[in-house]
Amino acid sequence: MPNAIDSSAVLAQQTPALPPKTLTKRVELNGDATHVSEENQVFVLRQKGEFFYETRRTPELPTSKHVLVKVLATGICGSDVHYWKHGEIGPFVVREPLVLGHESAGIVVKCGSEARTLKTGDRVAIEPGVPCRTCAFCRGGKYNLCDEMRFAATPPIDGTLATYYTVPEDFCFGLPEHISIEEGALVEPLSIAVHCTKLANITMGQTVLVMGAGPIGLLCCAVAKAFGASVVIATDIVDTRLEFAQRYAATHTYKMQSWSAEKNSESILSKGGIPAGADVVIDATGVESCIASGVFALKKGGTFIQAGLGASNIVFPVGELCSKEGIYKTSFRYGPGDYALAIELLESKRVDVKALITHSYEFESAEQAFAETGKNGGIKSIIYGPRK
The missing domain is CATH 3.40.50.720 (NAD(P)-binding Rossmann-like Domain)
Structure with missing residues (x-):
């Protein structure tokens, strides 16, 4: 969603900063981090105020230029909370069950045959909005204004609070080694x-x-x-x-x-x-x-x-x-070059996003994460991906 809801009119009372978890042990617990399961665990908003967990089949790659990303960390955005509380944002209404989440980072576990810049095992930040690429806005360098934009967690497009998520290769951005997966998730708001x-x-x-x-x-x-x-x-x-x-x-x-x-x-x-x-x-x-x-x-x-x-x-x-x-x-979302520049700012240590992370939750506690975020607790909360 637009940056609007992420900075709501009701400003939150900050809670003391908690040290963010690391994902090193999580990856070790999972064994081969690039193993692809047939099961895709998702966290679904059934309707306003009602969540449930569901097991779906792991998605196939839509095109030969897509990659499959195992989602390791997702930040909770104000738009996610707004959909949970109100069931809609402007013209976007939750009419069918919707997977929330769009501030995510993970690891590439499968690449399409025409993917050239990524390989299995690469850590990436996911840009969650994919335009048509052919309209006047897209060709003019303003793809954020594309009428055919498919943006994660914006009805009816499912989001990233799942084990796996498919993304076009060019909408994944490799993370330098010293940038944590939690920081990678916050490349989106950055x-x-x-x-x-x-x-x-x-x-x-x-x-x-x-x-x-x-x-x-x-x-x-x-x-x-x-x-x-x-x-x-x-x-x-x-x-x-x-x-x-x-x-x-x-x-x-x-x-x-x-x-x-x-x-x-x-x-x-x-x-x-x-x-x-x-x-x-x-x-x-x-x-x-x-x-x-x-x-x-x-x-x-x-x-x-x-x-x-x-x-x-x-x-x-x-x-x-x-x-x-x-x-x-x-200003509406982001456009060409913004993700790459955000990562450069993190890599050069000119901007720090770690300091914003005040809470972190396991996937099994996602509902608790929403409940506490909805009470305006802390600054930024992270939900880790499913263990399986």
């Missing part, structure tokens, strides 16, 4: 942040304001800093999230108040020491008051990136944006 910051054309020395310190907002802070921003301000309404943001990637933080957008923006700019305004504002909340405050905090001629979605219709200070000749852009 790619959303990469897409946002690329749209903003952030350069060395610029000032960036990020509204919202959920996972996407935090990653936007980290990527902006990696791109050379000298000031990165994170806002939120939860103290512990702001404390984490300060330790993680923000140079300044600000707790939003129940004031007017103008007054909040003045306080934000004062706190960050940028009276002329921020060169770039990224809203990762979708909240009307945050969006308005961000517009008022934007520098003349600056760029505003809308990453989060909330209500479909809001009151927007368009006059303020026009008087600044500001640039307003919207």
Whole structure:
């Protein structure tokens, strides 16, 4: 799904960070990690609020250019939780049982005859949306806008909370040896942040304001800093999230108040020491008051990136944006080059995603993982793949 739901309007209370598990022992327990079973264990949302486990046949490769990936780790996204709680997101409605999950990494266990860049045993991050490749959007370098996009865990397309998942070879990205499988799973939300910051054309020395310190907002802070921003301000309404943001990637933080957008923006700019305004504002909340405050905090001629979605219709200070000749852009998922750049940022250690992982669960405890994530516990939860 879009980055919107991943940065919900209701911001979570952070729990103390837990050390992430390693998958080294898990792979050893499984014996030959590339062995392919005929059984595919899946975690299914039957309907709103109701999960069950099911055993299906391991999927065949749809084409000779596909690979079969044994899923080892999957992050829980806000969209997954939203489908569980509400059964729909906008026009996407759960009408049939749906396998959730789309933030995943694993190991290649089978390759199609025409696969050239991957081999059995390769560790990969899965890009979970596959476009048609032939429409004007795809051929124009904006495949994220493809009308025929088949995106994992978006009805009616099943997701990755399973033992095995088939992916076109070119939508799998090899993981360098020192990047853990858990980090590989979080390449997906990191790619959303990469897409946002690329749209903003952030350069060395610029000032960036990020509204919202959920996972996407935090990653936007980290990527902006990696791109050379000298000031990165994170806002939120939860103290512990702001404390984490300060330790993680923000140079300044600000707790939003129940004031007017103008007054909040003045306080934000004062706190960050940028009276002329921020060169770039990224809203990762979708909240009307945050969006308005961000517009008022934007520098003349600056760029505003809308990453989060909330209500479909809001009151927007368009006059303020026009008087600044500001640039307003919207961001949807990710596109060509974003996954590769996200992995480069991890490989060079310019961005850290390990710090975001506060909870991890075995596949058999997936329902518990959703229940606790639904209570806004922690920042990012990982579900490990089935043992069999």
